[in-house]
Amino acid sequence: MGERGSFVLIGLTHRIERQFAELQSRHGRKKSPFCLCEGVRCCGELLNSPAASSVTLAVISEKLRCGFEFPESCDVVQVSDDKLQKLSGTVTSQGILLLLRRPSVRPEDFPAPADPFIIAVDQLGDPGNFGTILRTARAAGLREFWFTAGSADAYAPKVIRSSLAAQFSMQLREFADLDELRQFAERCNYKNFFLTDPHCGESCFECEALFDRSVVVIGSEAHGIESSAAGSRVTIPMPGNFESLNAAQAATIVLFEHVRRLTAGGKK
Numbered sequence: 001m002g003e004r005g006s007f008v009l010i011g012l013t014h015r016i017e018r019q020f021a022e023l024q025s026r027h028g029r030k031k032s033p034f035c036l037c038e039g040v041r042c043c044g045e046l047l048n049s050p051a052a053s054s055v056t057l058a059v060i061s062e063k064l065r066c067g068f069e070f071p072e073s074c075d076v077v078q079v080s081d082d083k084l085q086k087l088s089g090t091v092t093s094q095g096i097l098l099l100l101r102r103p104s105v106r107p108e109d110f111p112a113p114a115d116p117f118i119i120a121v122d123q124l125g126d127p128g129n130f131g132t133i134l135r136t137a138r139a140a141g142l143r144e145f146w147f148t149a150g151s152a153d154a155y156a157p158k159v160i161r162s163s164l165a166a167q168f169s170m171q172l173r174e175f176a177d178l179d180e181l182r183q184f185a186e187r188c189n190y191k192n193f194f195l196t197d198p199h200c201g202e203s204c205f206e207c208e209a210l211f212d213r214s215v216v217v218i219g220s221e222a223h224g225i226e227s228s229a230a231g232s233r234v235t236i237p238m239p240g241n242f243e244s245l246n247a248a249q250a251a252t253i254v255l256f257e258h259v260r261r262l263t264a265g266g267k268k
Contacts, residue, residue, distance in 0.1 A: 012077050020087040035102045035155040039094035040066050045165035057099040064095040102155050105174040107184050113144045117211040123150035124220045131162025132248040138166035140255040146173045178229050185215045193231040198244035201233030204254055211258045218251045
């Protein structure tokens with residue numbers, strides 16, 4: 001055991017290696033109460049978020065020169081780049097891995113939502129798109145993100161990398177389906193329910209109620225939103241008459257239409 005900076009180093013144990021190995025597979029992640037954050041930028045975001053107190057272990061490269069402040073309850077292990085590479089889930093490790101207790105996604109486990117509107121995704125299974133929408137929602141000033149079962153694992157390493165660890169500064173709520181999501185929204189006084197559609201509906205640039213105590217749902221690229229789902233359809237006009245945008249692109253346009261209206265004083 002040795003000291004470095006303001007934290008105490010401990011040795012790498014077989015138990016720690018098993019914990020990291022377990023998180024490399026989907027099955028292992030489902031069983032584990034932990035999740036993994038890696039890379040200087042993602043770990044920096046996490047350590048500056050409300051979830052920092054949940055970090056239990058940091059594994060850092062001997063060559064890491066970035067200064068991090070770790071929670072008092074966090075053990076720190078220093079290893080060679082080769083060993084870090086074996087523990088990491090990426091092709092090239094980025095100098096630091098953080099292990100933390102997996103945050104809840106139960107809708108009732110958080111305070112009531114306070115965002116002016118909610119962005120939600122329905123069965124969005126692609127982790128890259130899922131994470132990008134999370135990151136964009138955070139950049140647009142939202143603190144809530146809702147999704148239905150069948151979506152990507154919100155705390156899988158690829159989602160965390162794609163989101164730049166945005167989920168650790170947000171309240172993520174998972175629902176069984178859109179009906180359950182809608183019922184929760186109504187209880188929280190979100191009165192408008194919009195479903196994005198690539199082919200029909202009111203333009204998102206013209207819909208006055210789009211961000212007025214509303215939920216805006218983005219569907220998966222593979223399946224879209226069920227045609228039987230109840231809600232007002234909104235669309236993103238495409239003069240090029242193309243089939244569709246991908247989910248992350250569509251969400252970005254909607255989210256920053258909200259930002260545009262805010263900066264324009266509420267004008268369409």
